[in-house]
Every structure is written in structure tokens, then in C-alpha cells.
Amino acid sequence: xxxxxxxxxxxxxxxxxxxxxxxxxxxxxxxxxxxxxxxxxxxxxxxxxxxxxxxxxxxxxxxxxxxxxxxxxxxxxxxxxxxxxxxxxxxxxxxxxxxxxxxxxxxxxxxxxxxxxxxxxxxxxxxxxxxxxxxxxxxxxxxxxxxxxxxxxxxxxxxxxxxxxxxxxxxxxxxxxxxxxxxxxxxxxxxxxxxxxxxxxxxxxxxxxxxxxxxxxxxxxxxxxxxxxxxxxxxxxxxxxxxxxxxxxxxxxxxxxxxxxxxxxxxxxxxxxxxxxxxxxxxxxxxxxxxxxxxxxxxxxxxxxxxxxxxxxxxxxxxxxxxxxxxxxxxxxxxxxxxxxxxxxxxxxxxxxxxxxxxxxxxxxxxxxxxxxxxxxxxxxxx
Numbered sequence: 001x002x003x004x005x006x007x008x009x010x011x012x013x014x015x016x017x018x019x020x021x022x023x024x025x026x027x028x029x030x031x032x033x034x035x036x037x038x039x040x041x042x043x044x045x046x047x048x049x050x051x052x053x054x055x056x057x058x059x060x061x062x063x064x065x066x067x068x069x070x071x072x073x074x075x076x077x078x079x080x081x082x083x084x085x086x087x088x089x090x091x092x093x094x095x096x097x098x099x100x101x102x103x104x105x106x107x108x109x110x111x112x113x114x115x116x117x118x119x120x121x122x123x124x125x126x127x128x129x130x131x132x133x134x135x136x137x138x139x140x141x142x143x144x145x146x147x148x149x150x151x152x153x154x155x156x157x158x159x160x161x162x163x164x165x166x167x168x169x170x171x172x173x174x175x176x177x178x179x180x181x182x183x184x185x186x187x188x189x190x191x192x193x194x195x196x197x198x199x200x201x202x203x204x205x206x207x208x209x210x211x212x213x214x215x216x217x218x219x220x221x222x223x224x225x226x227x228x229x230x231x232x233x234x235x236x237x238x239x240x241x242x243x244x245x246x247x248x249x250x251x252x253x254x255x256x257x258x259x260x261x262x263x264x265x266x267x268x269x270x271x272x273x274x275x276x277x278x279x280x281x282x283x284x285x286x287x288x289x290x291x292x293x294x295x296x297x298x299x300x301x302x303x304x305x306x307x308x309x310x311x312x313x314x315x316x317x318x319x320x321x322x323x324x325x326x327x328x329x330x331x332x333x334x335x336x337x338x339x340x341x342x343x344x345x346x347x348x349x350x351x352x353x354x355x356x357x358x359x360x361x362x363x364x365x366x367x368x369x370x371x372x373x374x375x376x377x378x379x380x381x382x383x
Contacts, residue, residue: 122253127168127233127300133377137168137299140175142291143309144270144341147195148350150178152357153307153322155188161370168299170236170250172290174309176267179235180219180260184227192354194222199344207343212265212274219261228254237263238290238297242279248293249285252300266290273342296320302377305364309357310337321368326360 138157140150150171157163163182171179181191198218202211224230232253237260239249254260266282267290268274279286290297296306305321312320314334324337332340340349 123251129233132166133168133301134164134166135301135375135377136303136305137301139296139299139304139306140171140178141296141308142173142175144174145344146309146341146353147174148192148353149309149357150174151188151192152354153361154178154182156358156361160365162374168234168301170297170299172238172294172297173268176237176264180264183231183235184223194218196347196350202344209276216265225257228257228260231260236297237267238294239266239282239287240290240293242286246293250297322361322364324360326363
């Protein structure tokens with residue numbers, strides 16, 4: 001079906017090739033160190049670089065430097081390059097941004113004006129059928145295995161009433177997973193425990209090339225049978241379609257639970273990392289991780305708050321609502337976060353990421369009281 005919403009793609013082939021050539025210089029010359037504390041009890045602050053009675057572990061398992069992990073790092077660095085050279089770096093975009101008012105807008109006012117993206121007619125109609133929409137919506141960034149950070153943010157937003165059943169959501173990669181979790185109605189604590197189980201499985205049996213199969217099994221077990229019904233018209237899953245010009249696809253109408261899981265899986269597909277192949281098929285299209293084109297996709301609300309699991313200012317993002325930048329003294333280094341995004345961290349680190357997300361969201365909530373921020377709208381604004 002003919003796309004209803006197309007925006008121009010501004011990255012030239014020369015700039016993409018130049019970016020790929022420069023990525024190898026961005027890869028770490030040596031494996032990053034991960035502290036191993038002797039007492040992993042929760043603390044009030046999150047500073048893993050200076051965990052007590054800990055020392056760097058330089059003897060990392062061989063898999064941490066595998067080809068698959070190197071591929072993942074190249075992909076994330078490439079995505080970072082595109083972000084820094086796209087509209088995300090526009091300093092005029094604030095943490096809560098008005099959305100586009102019509103389908104024929106020439107740019108996406110949530111900040112991705114240089115990426116082609118489209119919706120099927122079914123997706124547009126599913127959004128229009130929602131009679132009550134709560135603004136602002138929340139967009140969750142790609143994050144790899146930093147998923148617990150998004151869970152912590154979501155817990156605070158749910159507890160304080162920022163996210164309701166009528167709140168539009170959008171996400172890419174790990175951000176798409178958290179959107180499905182919120183729509184499922186399960187608690188964030190249950191999702192965190194399942195994340196720990198997944199991480200333990202990967203630490204024991206390996207991550208590279210098999211993470212995709214493990215993720216699919218976890219989603220099948222965790223999500224209810226009617227999750228696609230709960231999600232239709234409410235959550236947008238970002239996917240990158242490969243072609244001469246990469247295209248961002250926004251999907252928010254799902255035919256079944258399996259269809260939604262396939263969308264989330266595709267949104268998380270880092271080439272050569274989730275499975276031993278360069279891409280995956282979704283609805284007869286060759287696709288990869290949505291974070292490459294829509295790092296923080298727009299929601300269908302008139303305003304959107306963007307949530308980033310990485311220190312936004314360090315990767316060229318400005319005006320992000322919730323990120324580790326909310327509390328600069330309470331975060332891991334970007335290098336450590338990058339490593340944990342590709343390899344499953346120890347359980348105490350997953351707990352700390354969850355705590356960090358919760359605390360960062362609390363800082364944002366103090367500056368944006370729910371009474372003056374959240375409101376119900378009678379009609380939907382299509383971005």
C-alpha cells in the first residue's frame with residue numbers, strides 16, 4: 001500500500017561510506033574494564049567506576065571481543081554518527097516537543113527531519129480510532145542491553161501518573177521492548193527479573209548470534225496473548241528497511257501477538273549480532289534495527305518526551321527529557337554503558353541501571369509536575 005507519510009533522506013552515499021571508514025577508529029583499542037565489587041548490595045548512588053573494594057577485570061572472556069561484538073560496536077558507532085549529523089542535534093528542540101499537525105508535513109517536529117519514514121494505512125487508522133489520547137507521549141531510545149534503565153524510568157512514570165492506558169508510546173530496539181512491556185500490563189519488577197534471567201542465560205551460554213533466539217523465547221513467555229490488541233494504535237515500533245535509501249518504518253497496528261513480537265525483534269536486530277545474518281525479514285521487507293533511522297521515534301501525541309539510556313549530550317543529542325544527564329554525578333561512564341549495551345552485565349549492575357532510570361525520571365518529574373504536564377486530548381494528532 002502506498003505510504004501515507006514520507007520525509008526526505010539527507011545522508012548521501014559518500015557521507016555514509018565516509019562514516020563507515022571512520023568507524024574503525026572509534027572502536028576501543030583494548031577491552032573496557034568492568035568493576036567487580038565484593039559487596040553488590042544496592043546503594044543510593046550509581047558510580048560503578050569507583051565501586052568499593054573492586055578492581056578492573058582485564059581478563060575478559062574471548063566472546064567479548066568476538067566478530068559479532070565488533071559488528072555491534074560498528075553499528076552503534078554508525079548510528080551515533082548519523083545522530084550527530086541529523087536534526088537530533090538541533091538545539092532548538094526541547095524535551096517536550098509539539099508534534100506535526102498533518103500527514104503532509106515536510107519534517108518530523110520530534111526531531112528526525114532528515115529520515116524517510118512511513119506508516120501503512122492500517123497504522124494510521126488504528127491511531128485515529130483511539131478517541132482519548134493522553135499527552136505527552138513518551139519515546140524510548142534504542143539501548144541494547146541497557147533495557148533495565150528504561151524499565152526504571154517507566155516504573156516512575158507509571159507510579160506518578162505520567163503514563164496511563166491512553167498515553168501513546170514509541171520505541172526503537174530496547175525502547176520498543178519496553179513499550180510492549182508497558183502495554184502488556186505486567187509490572188516493571190517482573191520485567192526486570194525476566195531480564196536478569198535472559199542475562200544469566202547469555203552469560204552462561206553466550207550472547208553473540210543467539211541473543212535473538214533467547215529474546216524471542218522470553219517475549220513469547222512474558223507477553224499476554226492479547227498484547228497486540230492492547231498495543232494497536234498506542235505504541236509505535238521503529239524499524240529500518242534496507243534499500244538504496246534506508247527508510248524508517250513506524251508500525252503500530254499488529255495482527256497478532258506473533259506479529260508484534262516479530263516487529264519488536266526486527267526493531268532490535270543489530271546486523272550480525274542478534275543472529276548470524278546481516279538482516280532479517282519483516283512483512284516481506286529486508287530490515288534491521290530501527291535505531292539506525294529512528295533512534296527515538298515520534299509518538300502519535302501532540303507532545304513527546306524523549307527518553308535516552310545513554311548520556312544524551314555525549315552522543316550529540318540535545319533537549320532530551322530523561323537521560324543520565326539528569327544527574328551527571330550518578331552515572332556510569334559512556335564507555336561502560338556502551339559495553340553493557342552489547343554484553344549482559346552482572347545482576348547487581350542490572351539492578352543499578354534500573355535504579356538509575358528511576359532516579360533520573362524522578363529528577364525530570366520534579367521539574368515537570370504531573371498536574372501541569374499530563375492532559376487528555378479529545379482528538380489525535382498524527383505526526
